[in-house]
Amino acid sequence: xxxxxxxIVLTGEGKGKTTAALGMAMRAVGHGFRVAFLQxxxxxxxxxxxxxxxRLKPELELEPLGEGFVHVDPLNPDPRxxxxxxKAWEVCKEKILSGHYxxxxxxxxxxxxxxxxxxxxxxxxxxxxxxxxxxVVLTGRNAPQxxxxxxxLVTEMKEIKHPFSKGIVSRKGIEY
Amino acid sequence: xxxxxxxIVLTGEGKGKTTAALGMAMRAVGHGFRVAFLQxxxxxxxxxxxxxxxRLKPELELEPLGEGFVHVDPLNPDPRxxxxxxKAWEVCKEKILSGHYxxxxxxxxxxxxxxxxxxxxxxxxxxxxxxxxxxVVLTGRNAPQxxxxxxxLVTEMKEIKHPFSKGIVSRKGIEY
Numbered sequence: 001x002x003x004x005x006x007x008i009v010l011t012g013e014g015k016g017k018t019t020a021a022l023g024m025a026m027r028a029v030g031h032g033f034r035v036a037f038l039q040x041x042x043x044x045x046x047x048x049x050x051x052x053x054x055r056l057k058p059e060l061e062l063e064p065l066g067e068g069f070v071h072v073d074p075l076n077p078d079p080r081x082x083x084x085x086x087k088a089w090e091v092c093k094e095k096i097l098s099g100h101y102x103x104x105x106x107x108x109x110x111x112x113x114x115x116x117x118x119x120x121x122x123x124x125x126x127x128x129x130x131x132x133x134x135x136v137v138l139t140g141r142n143a144p145q146x147x148x149x150x151x152x153l154v155t156e157m158k159e160i161k162h163p164f165s166k167g168i169v170s171r172k173g174i175e176y
Numbered sequence: 177x178x179x180x181x182x183x184i185v186l187t188g189e190g191k192g193k194t195t196a197a198l199g200m201a202m203r204a205v206g207h208g209f210r211v212a213f214l215q216x217x218x219x220x221x222x223x224x225x226x227x228x229x230x231r232l233k234p235e236l237e238l239e240p241l242g243e244g245f246v247h248v249d250p251l252n253p254d255p256r257x258x259x260x261x262x263k264a265w266e267v268c269k270e271k272i273l274s275g276h277y278x279x280x281x282x283x284x285x286x287x288x289x290x291x292x293x294x295x296x297x298x299x300x301x302x303x304x305x306x307x308x309x310x311x312v313v314l315t316g317r318n319a320p321q322x323x324x325x326x327x328x329l330v331t332e333m334k335e336i337k338h339p340f341s342k343g344i345v346s347r348k349g350i351e352y
Contacts, residue, residue, distance in 0.1 A: 006350060010192065014331040019199030020192040026202055027195065028349040030228030052206030055231045102349055135350060154336035155190040161330040173204040173278055174182060174311060 005102075005135040006152040007127055011110055011143035014157030021105045021139050022049060028135075029059040033102030036095045037062040040088055040108040040140075048173060065091060077117055085117040099131035110140030110147065120144055181278075181311040182328040183303055187286055187319035190333035197281045197315050198225060204311075205235040209278030212271045213238040216264055216284040216316075224349060241267055253293055261293040268302075275307035286316030286323070296320055 008024070010017040025035045037053070037060060053062035065088035089112075096104050112118050124146055127136060138147060148154050184200070186193040201211045213229070213236060229238035241264035265288075272280050288294050300322055303312055314323060324330050 006347075008350075009337075012334070015329065016186065016192065016196040016199075016331045016333070019203065020196040020333075022199030022202050023192075023195030023197070024350070026198055026228040027224035029231075030224035030226065031349040032227075033349045048203035048206035050206065051208075052202040052232065055205075056228065148336065151337055153191065155192045156334040156336050157192070157196075158188070158332040158334050159330075160324065160332050161185075161327055171182075173207040173209045174184075174200070 004132050007150055008137045009143050009147060009151040009154040010139045012156035012158050014159035016157045017139040018107055021137050025060055025105060028103045029056045035060050035103045036101045037105040038092050039064045040112050082117050085112050089118050093126050096126055096130050096134060103135040105137040108140040109138050110143040113144050114142035180308050183326055184313045185319050185327040185330040186315045188332035188334050190335035192333045193315040194283055197283060197313050201236055201281055204279045205232045211236050211279045212277045213281040214268050215240045216288050258293055261288050265294050272302055272306050279311040281313040284316040285314050286319040289320050290318035
């Protein structure tokens with residue numbers, strides 16, 4: 001108790017999930033710990049993070065894994081999306097089980113899980129059998145109940161007010 | 177519309193407010209933008225951030241401003257706490273109004289405001305008259321209603337599950 005790595009879930013409809021995970025990665029790197037930050041959704045809007053992440057090398061490894069699967073029919077997912085996500089998960093699994101990292105961030109994995117692109121049972125199993133010292137952070141909307149039950153810390157980001165409702169467009173350095 | 181800097185509020189009882197602000201700072205720095213990250217509550221638990229922040233220099237300036245005021249009687253605040261917080265605010269005000277920064281983070285200012293350590297009217301005035309391009313991020317519990325009304329984006333961090341309820345103690349690289 002106390003020394004085992006945590007399962008940390010950042011979920012909810014509000015903004016700040018990936019951003020909070022980035023901040024956590026930054027804090028860990030500040031202690032000289034190794035962090036793998038694995039992004040299930042790839043996009044050019046990650047530019048700011050990618051550039052900043054370079055400064056946190058070599059402890060921080062930021063790796064985009066996905067090719068984007070924003071519009072998925074959960075009852076009938078595109079086989080290509082499933083394949084890409086499975087491949088991404090294989091990389092994550094290896095990194096978690098390697099014990100090489102203090103922290104592994106699975107960015108937007110909740111999204112992939114809720115779309116049925118990944119087998120929940122296998123993800124739960126890997127989380128349970130991870131090396132004791134490994135912290136795993138899972139971000140994204142709609143975290144499955146089983147993940148929440150397994151987690152040590154769950155924060156829901158709740159949107160109280162959003163700039164798009166004021167007609168403001170996405171801006172460099174803020175949203176991406 | 178659209179190009180003016182935003183007022184962003186990260187509030188709520190859950191974890192991840194300062195961490196999300198750090199991630200935002202990191203993203204902005206990734207674009208080469210200047211960020212002033214001003215911390216109203218100082219503590220040795222900021223070690224991880226301070227070390228990581230060094231890697232984000234020179235764009236990121238991380239400055240602890242406060243000397244800690246965790247236990248404050250809002251009806252009768254210690255004059256020393258008021259003085260220290262006022263001095264901290266003077267630094268913030270200058271940075272915001274200078275126009276030198278893309279983003280100014282006022283970490284835990286909501287806390288100071290809710291404890292009555294700072295005059296809300298003056299903070300609102302400075303936020304309103306800031307240079308157009310300056311984004312201001314205000315973190316901390318109990319964001320005053322007037323700040324929420326002025327804000328463009330408000331995210332509430334809601335704690336669903338917390339490790340301390342499982343008897344886990346604060347750990348290096350995670351909580352600090």
